[in-house]
Amino acid sequence: MYGIDLHNNKDRYFTIGENKHQKFEFLPFKRQIMESEPSALLYDHKEAFASDKEPLGKIIGHEAEIIHNIERPYPPLLKRTAYPEIPESREALEINIKELQDLGVIRKVGNNEEVKITTPVIVAWHNGKSRMVGDFRALNT
Template sequence: MSKICLFTIERQITGSKVAPVSLELERFKSGKLDEAEISLHLTDSQENEISALLYDHREEFASDKEPLGEIIGHEVDIILNIERPYPTLLRGPAYPASPKSREALEIHVKELLDIGVIRKVVHNEEVEITTPVIVAWHNGKFRMVGDFRALNTYTVPDRYSIPKIQIYLTQISHAVYIATMDGLKGFHQNVVTPRAR
């Protein structure tokens, strides 16, 4: 879904009924929300309420201008358990790829460069760690997958508890609405500390 710039509207909710929606909200619904799958089992009032809520938070959605968000208040710090100079194992060569996979990889790398997730290495820049990638295909679509096995060997593991799904299911068991949203390139929205880049 793309981010759009619209004027702020005021929403009035009387009881469970939503006041007539503005022209800007209608454009939002027929434009950007047209890509969303909103349940057909909702009443018009419920659908208007959800649409207005999404409209109120429209700045959170991606756009061509700002295609990627970032997780606020959390930085990933990758700590290695070895000192420089790093072993040659951490500078792995590129894996061989078919012409089709190579073309897909080039498209994906260009996209990541364009949105600022990765940067080009300048001439004569020393690169201490490289991660070979492969292209994984599924149903005609591809994604780039990094092989972090060597890096993980020399990385201090995270120490945090993994939440149990049952806790979350219990918390939402009485929910009136349940929404799922897919973060665009969610993995790349994790901010990495400057020293870990």
């Protein structure tokens, strides 16, 4: 059982369990973390992390190479057909794809380009918001 002092006095604390006389403070722990070396290091390099203005971060020149096994014959799950969809999901999917293209995460494939891996995507809905979800289980086999 946890207890928190909700009164706005100078002694802000919380208790744990039945012992209401042993009080734990919030501020010293927070100050200790903020003054720690890892926290300072992260703060010094905050421009490398995602923010509302740079949703993918700003690390340039450190590309990760992902090597897929896409040699013929293809595993049956690497070439899959699309899942059925409803019109609302199609509209949401187009919005999600446009957003990822604008961020430079994905690009449109040209007519003459060979696509070695295709995977179906679905639109997951939560609280009225859509999210594109890819079925990449075949890549993990």
